[in-house]
Amino acid sequence: MPRPSDAKKHFVDTAVTLFRRKGYNGVGLNEIIAVSGAPKGSFYHHFPGGKEELAEEAARLAGHRIARLIDQAFIDAPTFADGVHALADIIADWFEASDWRDGCPVTALVIGAIPDSTRLSAVVAEVLEDWAARTAGHAERLGVSDPRERAARFFIALEGAWLLARVQRTRAPFKLAASMVL
Amino acid sequence: MPRPSDAKKHFVDTAVTLFRRKGYNGVGLNEIIAVSGAPKGSFYHHFPGGKEELAEEAARLAGHRIARLIDQAFIDAPTFADGVHALADIIADWFEASDWRDGCPVTALVIGAIPDSTRLSAVVAEVLEDWAARTAGHAERLGVSDPRERAARFFIALEGAWLLARVQRTRAPFKLAASMVL
DNA sequence: CCCGTTTTATGGTGATCACCATAGAATGGA
DNA sequence: TCCATTCTATGGTGATCACCATAAAACGGG
Numbered sequence: 001m002p003r004p005s006d007a008k009k010h011f012v013d014t015a016v017t018l019f020r021r022k023g024y025n026g027v028g029l030n031e032i033i034a035v036s037g038a039p040k041g042s043f044y045h046h047f048p049g050g051k052e053e054l055a056e057e058a059a060r061l062a063g064h065r066i067a068r069l070i071d072q073a074f075i076d077a078p079t080f081a082d083g084v085h086a087l088a089d090i091i092a093d094w095f096e097a098s099d100w101r102d103g104c105p106v107t108a109l110v111i112g113a114i115p116d117s118t119r120l121s122a123v124v125a126e127v128l129e130d131w132a133a134r135t136a137g138h139a140e141r142l143g144v145s146d147p148r149e150r151a152a153r154f155f156i157a158l159e160g161a162w163l164l165a166r167v168q169r170t171r172a173p174f175k176l177a178a179s180m181v182l
Numbered sequence: 183m184p185r186p187s188d189a190k191k192h193f194v195d196t197a198v199t200l201f202r203r204k205g206y207n208g209v210g211l212n213e214i215i216a217v218s219g220a221p222k223g224s225f226y227h228h229f230p231g232g233k234e235e236l237a238e239e240a241a242r243l244a245g246h247r248i249a250r251l252i253d254q255a256f257i258d259a260p261t262f263a264d265g266v267h268a269l270a271d272i273i274a275d276w277f278e279a280s281d282w283r284d285g286c287p288v289t290a291l292v293i294g295a296i297p298d299s300t301r302l303s304a305v306v307a308e309v310l311e312d313w314a315a316r317t318a319g320h321a322e323r324l325g326v327s328d329p330r331e332r333a334a335r336f337f338i339a340l341e342g343a344w345l346l347a348r349v350q351r352t353r354a355p356f357k358l359a360a361s362m363v364l
Numbered sequence: 365c366c367c368g369t370t371t372t373a374t375g376g377t378g379a380t381c382a383c384c385a386t387a388g389a390a391t392g393g394a
Numbered sequence: 395t396c397c398a399t400t401c402t403a404t405g406g407t408g409a410t411c412a413c414c415a416t417a418a419a420a421c422g423g424g
Contacts, residue, residue: 025207160342
């Protein structure tokens with residue numbers, strides 16, 4: 001049983017995991033509450049906006065986590081291409097370790113919650129923009145001539161690879177994706 | 183009211199549209215039946231396997247349709263790159279015309295039905311393999327040295343672009359995707 | 365210790381979910 | 395026309411959906 005003030009964190013954390021596995025509409029509130037271990041009666045106290053508000057916070061949390069992965073991959077990379085390969089490898093590692101179940105958290109929300117929820121759509125757009133801007137920053141620092149476009153290409157390939165790897169259950173798409181950005 | 187023997191087609195056709203818009207778990211059987219206009223009482227006669235069987239047929243139908251688009255784009259293309267741009271343009275046109283709502287039918291099923299349904303997973307894998315093989319065939323015919331890999335790259339970029347364009351509501355991702363395959 | 369605030373427990377609401385049993389209607393070949 | 399097959403109509407099943415009203419419990423500053 002989690003400490004009282006941690007209940008909200010547990011809800012969001014569980015939501016991130018379950019949304020990634022089964023999609024926004026594939027997970028019920030009851031399941032999230034049960035898995036999180038947080039008290040059922042407190043859900044609508046912490047999330048007056050209900051499931052949609054929970055998904056917003058889940059998007060932000062997952063967004064921050066991947067943002068950290070981005071920095072981690074590029075901070076020690078001698079070239080942009082090295083950073084791209086490093087990030088693709090990291091994500092492929094985690095994805096394979098989950099038996100190809102934990103997809104991109106953003107994709108999970110895009111399918112089934114966009115464009116129905118205006119607020120959630122905006123949050124998702126913000127998260128993707130943060131990823132792109134952050135990556136473009138690293139690209140510029142590493143001497144790439146067109147950092148914004150290279151970053152955009154990278155995430156197109158990364159999202160596509162994340163989806164196809166789920167079907168093929170192979171990390172081949174990630175390898176190809178990394179090689180495409182160059 | 184559709185002619186009796188057309189009921190099944192109507193169900194599948196409607197399922198393709200609605201799955202693309204709201205995802206597999208975002209659409210209920212009642213809605214599909216209502217929108218299709220086909221007789222409600224006949225659903226489980228045509229689809230003893232229920233929603234999952236309907237989704238299988240929807241995947242196959244959508245697969246065939248996009249396969250036709252692929253051939254259509256490449257058949258008159260002087261080079262592989264021209265075919266890639268042509269297909270990306272066609273899909274971007276349709277996507278924009280739907281106000282960025284009709285996503286990739288395969289993506290809609292991958293999120294929320296994989297890996298829960300083994301049969302559906304297999305069908306999706308078959309459809310993607312057909313697209314790749316078909317595209318590789320065109321690539322080879324057009325003198326590409328590594329047709330299989332180029333086709334794989336293309337669909338990684340295409341799926342990623344289809345997803346990101348839904349968030350950005352712009353065809354820019356498709357343009358970038360096409361330029362990445364070269 | 366008291367009191368106001370934050371958090372949790374309980375027990376539901378109606379709606380919708382996928383699914384199905386049974387029976388009647390339509391159809392087309394013999 | 396008769397019959398077998400194919401299709402449709404009706405009216406549900408229990409389960410789960412997101413959500414909430416009410417009240418008790420835990421907490422922390424004064």
